Amino acid sequence: MFARIAPGYDRANTVLSWGMHHRWRRRAVAFCQPPKSGSVLDVATGTGDLAFEFRRAVGSKGHVVGVDFCAPMIERARAKSRRSGLNVEFLEGDALNLPWPDGTFDVASIAFGVRNVDDPKRCLDEMARVVRPGGRVLVLEFGQPEGLLSLPYKGYSRLVLPVVGGIVTGQKGAYDYLRRTAAAFPSGDRFADIMESTGRFCDVRVVELSGGIAYLYLGVVGDGLTRRAPARAGPRGAASRSASAAGVRRARAAAGT
Numbered sequence: 001m002f003a004r005i006a007p008g009y010d011r012a013n014t015v016l017s018w019g020m021h022h023r024w025r026r027r028a029v030a031f032c033q034p035p036k037s038g039s040v041l042d043v044a045t046g047t048g049d050l051a052f053e054f055r056r057a058v059g060s061k062g063h064v065v066g067v068d069f070c071a072p073m074i075e076r077a078r079a080k081s082r083r084s085g086l087n088v089e090f091l092e093g094d095a096l097n098l099p100w101p102d103g104t105f106d107v108a109s110i111a112f113g114v115r116n117v118d119d120p121k122r123c124l125d126e127m128a129r130v131v132r133p134g135g136r137v138l139v140l141e142f143g144q145p146e147g148l149l150s151l152p153y154k155g156y157s158r159l160v161l162p163v164v165g166g167i168v169t170g171q172k173g174a175y176d177y178l179r180r181t182a183a184a185f186p187s188g189d190r191f192a193d194i195m196e197s198t199g200r201f202c203d204v205r206v207v208e209l210s211g212g213i214a215y216l217y218l219g220v221v222g223d224g225l226t227r228r229a230p231a232r233a234g235p236r237g238a239a240s241r242s243a244s245a246a247g248v249r250r251a252r253a254a255a256g257t
């Protein structure tokens with residue numbers, strides 16, 4: 001499916017999100033604060049847009065790698081790298097079996113990809129494994145907005161998204177599938193629970209973007225000594241949850257989008 005949508009993927013992203021996805025990616029990198037000259041792995045990188053944002057942030061002495069199992073996506077990412085002069089290494093590979101030793105990177109990221117892998121928890125575990133202790137795992141993924149936005153967003157994603165996605169890429173079925181996976185995938189605190197359940201993170205933060213259309217999740221990788229079951233402190237959905245013996249903390253912040 002991803003091979004079929006690859007040729008029109010960038011155009012569809014821009015049309016369907018009204019250009020917002022670029023803002024979300026910039027916001028994601030700013031939230032993550034990768035070290036200057038640091039190393040970043042972007043998993044399920046697709047055509048590489050998040051990897052390019054990280055490249056700008058880490059500077060010319062940094063190293064950014066994008067990995068995806070879909071060859072046509074990777075080919076497009078490489079072509080964009082050549083055209084833009086933003087030097088990112090793009091490789092074919094599986095998010096569930098990353099071919100790097102433990103602690104290789106400062107940051108691992110994934111944008112709109114974690115809901116598409118067969119085993120999201122394993123993907124998070126793999127991402128955390130290849131990041132050094134104290135490094136970060138960043139996830140950008142769709143949510144399901146609530147309140148006033150809920151109904152218009154549901155209508156837009158059910159009626160407009162598959163039709164426009166179909167016109168732009170010629171693959172209406174694929175955009176219907178992507179909409180359904182986004183609607184069913186856990187978001188907000190429920191996704192943060194999955195991150196915590198890996199036992200890999202000593203801190204998980206959640207940021208809502210554009211009224212809950214998308215979310216950012218940032219996990220700080222623990223040193224392995226504090227690996228344990230998820231912490232439960234305070235009521236679900238609380239603005240900020242903290243306190244557990246090991247100091248796991250989850251904070252939710254409004255994003256300026």
Ligand SMILES: C[S@@+](CC[C@H](N)C(=O)[O-])C[C@H]1O[C@@H](n2cnc3c(N)ncnc32)[C@H](O)[C@@H]1O
Nearest residue numbers: 002044045046068069070094095111112113117
């Ligand atoms: C919706 S696209 C997102 C692409 C890109 N990250 C972005 O932000 O636009 C999902 C991507 O996940 C990739 N993908 C899904 N499962 C994967 C896996 N197990 N290993 C590597 N890539 C995978 C697909 O090939 C596709 O490029």
